[in-house]
Amino acid sequence: MCHAQSQANYDETKVPKFTLPDVLTSFSGNPITNQTEWEENRRREILQFFEKQVYGKVPDRLDEFGFKLLEESNDAYGGKARRKQIAITLKKNKKSITYYMLIYLPKGNPTAPVFLGYNFYGNHTVTNDPKVQITKAWVKNNDALGITDNKASESSRGVRTHRWAIEKMLDNGFGIATIYYGEIDPDKDDFSDGIHPLFYRDGQSKPKTNEWGSISAWAFGLSKAMNYLESDVNISKVFVFGHSRLGKAALWAGATDKRFAGVISNNSGCGGAALSRRKFGETIEQINTSFPHWFADSFLKYNNNERTLPVDQHQLLALVAPRPLYVASALDDKWADPRGEFLSTYYASSVYGLYGKKGIGTKEMPKTNAPIQNTVAYHIRTGKHDVTDYDWENYIKWANTFVKK
Numbered sequence: 001m002c003h004a005q006s007q008a009n010y011d012e013t014k015v016p017k018f019t020l021p022d023v024l025t026s027f028s029g030n031p032i033t034n035q036t037e038w039e040e041n042r043r044r045e046i047l048q049f050f051e052k053q054v055y056g057k058v059p060d061r062l063d064e065f066g067f068k069l070l071e072e073s074n075d076a077y078g079g080k081a082r083r084k085q086i087a088i089t090l091k092k093n094k095k096s097i098t099y100y101m102l103i104y105l106p107k108g109n110p111t112a113p114v115f116l117g118y119n120f121y122g123n124h125t126v127t128n129d130p131k132v133q134i135t136k137a138w139v140k141n142n143d144a145l146g147i148t149d150n151k152a153s154e155s156s157r158g159v160r161t162h163r164w165a166i167e168k169m170l171d172n173g174f175g176i177a178t179i180y181y182g183e184i185d186p187d188k189d190d191f192s193d194g195i196h197p198l199f200y201r202d203g204q205s206k207p208k209t210n211e212w213g214s215i216s217a218w219a220f221g222l223s224k225a226m227n228y229l230e231s232d233v234n235i236s237k238v239f240v241f242g243h244s245r246l247g248k249a250a251l252w253a254g255a256t257d258k259r260f261a262g263v264i265s266n267n268s269g270c271g272g273a274a275l276s277r278r279k280f281g282e283t284i285e286q287i288n289t290s291f292p293h294w295f296a297d298s299f300l301k302y303n304n305n306e307r308t309l310p311v312d313q314h315q316l317l318a319l320v321a322p323r324p325l326y327v328a329s330a331l332d333d334k335w336a337d338p339r340g341e342f343l344s345t346y347y348a349s350s351v352y353g354l355y356g357k358k359g360i361g362t363k364e365m366p367k368t369n370a371p372i373q374n375t376v377a378y379h380i381r382t383g384k385h386d387v388t389d390y391d392w393e394n395y396i397k398w399a400n401t402f403v404k405k
């Protein structure tokens with residue numbers, strides 16, 4: 001446990017009293033009573049607020065988007081799956097970045113719904129498949145995974161297979177698409193690498209105060225990956241998935257890009273699904289201090305000042321409505337505030353109601369390992385901050401009902 005984690009509040013009786021901004025009351029105090037008012041007024045103002053004051057705006061459009069099929073096979077996973085490896089190139093101001101997406105699709109169906117999610121250490125870590133290329137980008141060192149010198153190598157092939165239930169997905173008729181997040185923006189407080197510099201004007205060395213941090217950049221990368229995915233005739237729907245910091249990115253991608261058919265946030269915590277006002281586990285001040293590159297600089301003014309935020313994270317979840325949304329927590333992951341993640345689903349649910357969709361349906365947190373699966377779904381499982389088979393079994397079950405149809 002790091003210093004910030006050991007200093008945090010984990011005592012429910014010390015959670016400050018607070019009033020949450022109502023998702024169906026506009027900033028100027030008007031009640032929102034139907035879908036049109038939600039979409040044209042309230043949704044827009046909430047989205048703009050998160051864009052400028054929390055995650056940061058993408059400064060401009062790209063000049064060019066391109067992709068290339070690098071490799072494909074009909075014989076992955078013992079003949080169960082097709083594999084594709086795609087290079088995606090984004091260009092702006094004569095500069096470019098290229099990142100790589102690994103896709104497995106179940107054979108036997110002409111089109112399949114796909115889970116799209118970033119991985120933390122390279123596409124070759126999510127599978128033992130020897131044909132998956134190894135990222136050349138900067139990766140965080142990890143002794144336990146055998147990653148040194150910030151370089152991925154053959155020795156880390158397959159080290160994260162336990163987080164990716166790929167065979168389960170394939171056996172249930174789902175595909176999987178994954179990208180190494182560091183190829184969009186390396187996860188360090190350095191704005192000279194990754195996608196940000198493509199958009200700089202002469203003399204600029206970091207984004208402006210209300211422009212994008214890394215979470216917004218990662219969300220942008222997912223959204224551009226969607227440009228490829230929607231062009232692939234073998235893919236039907238795509239729903240975006242992410243764990244932890246990448247769960248924050250998945251939620252922001254789902255909020256900003258309605259082409260995603262659904263969103264899954266696994267243990268996303270502060271700046272993800274958890275309510276900031278509870279100040280339980282990680283707080284805005286702690287996240288902005290440990291990870292100054294994740295959010296827009298404009299978010300700094302809410303350090304230890306949550307009361308003045310005109311939004312809270314339930315409104316981020318509401319931006320996904322009416323599309324299916326699954327939020328999941330882990331019992332030992334107090335740092336991510338499981339109760340705050342659950343309550344967010346509750347307070348976002350009134351927007352689903354405007355569309356006749358069933359939100360979470362109760363303010364009472366479900367028991368451990370007892371998922372609630374409506375259009376808005378939630379579970380808390382036993383165990384630590386991680387992605388487990390239990391999580392995937394539930395995502396698949398829920399997706400069969402709410403996303404496949």
Ligand code: GCU
Pocket residue numbers: 243244245246267268269270282287290335
């Ligand atoms: C840290 C960080 C969290 C984040 C997590 C992760 O614990 O404080 O906000 O979700 O890393 O990405 O694993």
